[in-house]
Amino acid sequence: MSRRVRRKVARRGKEVVVLPSIPENEDEGLSLHRKEVVDWTRLPDDTVIQLFSCLNYRDRASLSSTCRTWRTLGISPCLWHSLDLRAHKCDSTAAALLASRCANLQKLRFRGAESADAIINLQARGLRGISGDYCRKITDATLSVIVARHEALESLQLGPDFCERISSDAIKAIAICCPKLRKLRLSGIREVDGDAINALAKHCRNLTDIGFIDCLNLDEMALGNVVSVRFLSVAGTTNMKWGLVSQHWSKLPNLTGLDVSRTDIIATAVSRLFSSSKSLKILCALNCQALEEDASFASNNYKGKLLLALFSDVFKGVASLFSDITMKERNVFSNWRKLNNKDKNLDEIVNWLEWILSHSLLRIAESNPQGLDNFWLSQGAALLLSLMQSSQEDVQERAATGLATFVVIDDENASIDGGRAEAVMRDGGIRLLLNLARSWREGLQSEAAKAIANLSVNANVAKAVAEEGGINILANLARSMNRLVAEEAAGGLWNLSVGKSFS
Known part of the structure; x- marks a missing residue:
């Protein structure tokens, strides 16, 4: 969501508001030196690479086309370890032009369905992390192709806007194609069924961080089978059966942090999770109305456990970890x-x-x-x-x-x-x-x-x-x-x- 406000103005008689002017040329003081010749190719390589690192990918590619020396430096692997495509439109043609630089690409951020379709043209088979936003139009087919081409993925994050066209079928494809996956965070999926979650449990043995956020339906029992998970977020997810949650999730042997913010979790479910789970240390429950309205609920009765809520001191709670x-x-x-x-x-x-x-x-x-x-x-x-x-x-x-x-x-x-x-x-x-x-x-x-x-x-x-x-x-x-x-x-x-x- 992009909320912005602009002040409104009205005339005062004949007065008008004049916006600050921006000078177009700030180099007038350098006019005396314009006849001097500067050999930019003699700059130290590390200085040039530092300059390249401060540019977006389009400017970096343009600058590297100025001479042979800078072309060589401009394709240095250290400059293309990560890539952010969000600032500019990136279609298949643009991605193909970048492919020669992306052999060692590790992290990628993109925006929108068109950029998602173009990702495979980067030919970055060694990608470790993909993060995307404005993903409403991304389909199962697109996501399945992406994960099939990037088997080394360790982190996949799509959100915070809703992924309305992604279903459990795509999650199964993720599980099968990306066995090294450690972090999976998806927002706004309509339904995450048991087959998809069980596929993650079976194929992704190193999956420690899961986020199914703002989903409509989620199979609570199946999540209890992902024994590798340490951090789990179901913030904003509806239709949760808290009896099943407290029964099955409390048995997860490695579960350390659980985020149930913006859900309808009740006090008894919190109490059962804290009392039954040996590994659970932190439960985040921000803006949980049912919990906040329960006057009988005492959040400080669980020694060694931390509850973060609107009625608690979050800073004090986090400080207690140290x-x-x-x-x-x-x-x-x-x-x-x-x-x-x-x-x-x-x-x-x-x-x-x-x-x-x-x-x-x-x-x-x-x-x-x-x-x-x-x-x-x-x-x-x-x-x-x-x-x-x-x-x-x-x-x-x-x-x-x-x-x-x-x-x-x-x-x-x-x-x-x-x-x-x-x-x-x-x-x-x-x-x-x-x-x-x-x-x-x-x-x-x-x-x-x-x-x-x-x-x-x-x-x-x-x-x-x-x-x-x-x-x-x-x-x-x-x-x-x-x-x-x-x-x-x-x-x-x-x-x-x-x-x-x-x-």
């Missing part, structure tokens, strides 16, 4: 990232927590249920800001989108919640967003610019953005060749200019 470390609870995520010697198991737990929290907070912000003002002001905004500093790019993007979304009250009338916007500002969110906007990653640029634009509808936030140098940053982004980045940056400049004119 029993040997003294740290401020609000800084728990940032302090964990700074640790030099991390416990591997704990590192996997916190990475998973970041992912599920960013996903659920964004979904909650999009639905904007009533009665959550206290949560957003007391810890929700701070959680999003903390997640924006994650080392996981998709977590950063979702957190920034969450900030852009949770402040919006009315899209049509460009109304935002002033208290929420200023809470972001008080917690240092403006500087964090501007730092993200400076990133060379276009996905982060776009989401950060969107958040800045929405927050800047508030006059106090707009002033803070201007004082932090946000106008120059947005002006630079408005020149981007990426249409999404340029549009969001232009929206931010518009909101800032209107705020200044009417302040």
Whole structure:
């Protein structure tokens, strides 16, 4: 979902609002040196490769066509370890042109059905991870061909928008074709039947992270057969039979983290899972109405178990995982990232927590249920800001989108919640967003610019953005060749200019 607000303006007599102008030529001071000849081919190779690494794949390919030296450097395997196709249209022709560079490609991000169809033309048989969004039109046939051509896949993620045309048949194909799969996260599938889940249990013996999110129907008994799973998310999934869940999932020998956010789970199911499962340490249940309305439910009766809910202190709960470390609870995520010697198991737990929290907070912000003002002001905004500093790019993007979304009250009338916007500002969110906007990653640029634009509808936030140098940053982004980045940056400049004119 892409929520954005733009301030509305009205004339004051003959006065009109003038948008900030952007100089077209910033190199006038260099005119005296234009006659000097610079031999760019004499730059150190590592410097050139560093420059290449800051470009999207299209600019990288264009730059490498300028001379033989840069062509050789431009196809260096280290530059094509990962590829993000989301910024530009990528059809089969474009993918075929990139194929010669993708022999060592490990990670791929794409957007939309057309890019999905083009993936096989990259001829990247060694791909380890695929992540896609805007997947509503992707079919079983397309997904089956993708996994059949990439048997080495270890991670497959499609979402957070719904994969409406993908069925259990495609999941069976995934299981058969990708025996090395370790992580599978799919959103919005209508039904995940027992045969598909049992195929995963049979063929994917290393599958430790499963997410069937916002699904309509899910076979709870079959999931109890995937004994390798450590982290399981069924957030937003409907028609769950919680009696079967507590009976079968509590027997999973390795289940460490379970995410049931935005479901109708009841207190007795939580109690049974905690009391029956020997391995379960963390249960995330954000925005679970039945659980929150049960006044008799006591969430602190399970020693060694952690329940994360809207009525609990999430920062304090996560901090309790670090029993040997003294740290401020609000800084728990940032302090964990700074640790030099991390416990591997704990590192996997916190990475998973970041992912599920960013996903659920964004979904909650999009639905904007009533009665959550206290949560957003007391810890929700701070959680999003903390997640924006994650080392996981998709977590950063979702957190920034969450900030852009949770402040919006009315899209049509460009109304935002002033208290929420200023809470972001008080917690240092403006500087964090501007730092993200400076990133060379276009996905982060776009989401950060969107958040800045929405927050800047508030006059106090707009002033803070201007004082932090946000106008120059947005002006630079408005020149981007990426249409999404340029549009969001232009929206931010518009909101800032209107705020200044009417302040």
